[in-house]
Amino acid sequence: MIVRSIAGALSPSGQRARLSIFIFHRVLSQMDALFPGEQDARRFNEVLSWVGQWFQVMPLDEAVSRLGAGTLPARAAAITFDDGYADNATNALPVLQHHGMAATFFIATSFLDGGRMWNDSVIEAVRVFRGKELDLSHAGLGSYCLESHEQRRVAIESLLGHIKYFRPYQRQEAVAKIVDVAGARLPDNLMLRSEQVLALRNAGMQIGAHTCSHPILEKISDDEALSEISNGKVGLESLLGEPVTHFAYPNGKPDVDYSAKHVAMVRQAGFVAAFSTAPGVAMQTGDVHQLPRFTPWDRTRSRYGMRLLANMRRSAPQVVASTVA
Structure with missing residues (x-):
């Protein structure tokens, strides 16, 4: 297994480990004729079969904790989903369970129970x-x-x-x-219902915050941004009855969608870790409140694996974080 061997060399265990964090959004029931490249359940199953052979997939909270402690195993990886689409529960969850993998779902709370992005x-x-x-x-x-x-x-x-x-x-x-x-009549069933969020958690998945209404933080006032970050956390904690400690920046590009002041707000809100959409892999020396995520778009096993390996060599861009909001 060439990809597995090279991944092990690039990401050994311990303090030199590199954590690959996958980012997904939707898992459709079947191919969408309008967007044939979008991932459906069959494709997601195929991707997880590759990832499971190449990496040691871990729950995100454990992976981040062990990254900081310098105790990650070789070829460590974690899986995340953004936004809170209903198909995460109906389509993604069964595939994850089939492969014995846990994922973290970052949810924008304003769209639960009939909302739409x-x-x-x-x-x-x-x-x-x-x-x-x-x-x-x-x-x-x-x-x-x-x-x-x-x-x-x-x-x-x-x-x-x-x-x-x-x-x-x-x-x-x-x-x-x-x-x-x-003249469109738009669907109201695209996003998760509250009971589906609970079902994901009860199935062993993890829930993270993604603001309330998914704004681009750089396009709103500081007061609005802090409210979005904090209230999204509070809403999920009220629903779940437990702390929500991980956050994903909406859209997530450093210095484009969020800046240093937003990183400080995330810390202030009490999040243990936060995640961007910058490519690259997470390392012990990086900012735990700006951990990168990446997913290849290639259709074949070989190209998918090669792009993952190329990503493991990248240094993830970050904003220069402030310590005060």
């Missing part, structure tokens, strides 16, 4: 639009031909990219215009 509102509005052209030019968002899945996919990617870094109220207004023009 803004990007999904855009995706579903374009998906169900019955016409051949979606004209949003009056809203400054362009006009899109939607005669094929490819054209709809291009339209979605363009719209998401255009409004992603709007201020929250501007983004909300833009999404509302898209939904209105599309």
Whole structure:
């Protein structure tokens, strides 16, 4: 096993260990014709079979604790999910259990029990639009031909990219215009219900915080950011009846989506560890409140493994963290 051998050399046990943290979002029931590259249950099962052969997959809290203590085993890895999609419980959980693996689910609490993330509102509005052209030019968002899945996919990617870094109220207004023009009736079952969060925990999975409404922290005020970080934690702790000690930054790019002041806020809120979406692997010398995560996008076993090994050689970017909020 070439990947396993090289991974062991790159990440020996002890103080020189490197922790590979995988990040996922959704596990669909079956392939989505609009997004054929999105992961479904069959694909997730295949990926976990590879990961299980190459790495020692551990619960995230144990992995982070042993990283700090310098006692990680060789080829250590952990699995995480962001946002809180319902298919994490219906599709991902059975596959994880089949492989005997635990994952941590970072949940944005405002979307529990019937909520919907803004990007999904855009995706579903374009998906169900019955016409051949979606004209949003009056809203400054362009006009899109939607005669094929490819054209709809291009339209979605363009719209998401255009409004992603709007201020929250501007983004909300833009999404509302898209939904209105599309005449869309949007689904209310995309995100987890509270009882599913409890079921994940009761099945041996771990729950982490991901703010309340998943804002890009750099685009809101400091007071709003601290409230989002703290209240997301409090809401989950109230639901679970236990401490929530891990946090994932929404969107998660250092110096783009969050900065040093947000790292300080996360510490202030009492989180033991926090996670970005910067590529690379976690090392004992890194900031425990900016641990990197990465997942290859390759479709074949060999390319997936080679990209993982390349990632294990990377130094993860971080913001220069402050010690006060």
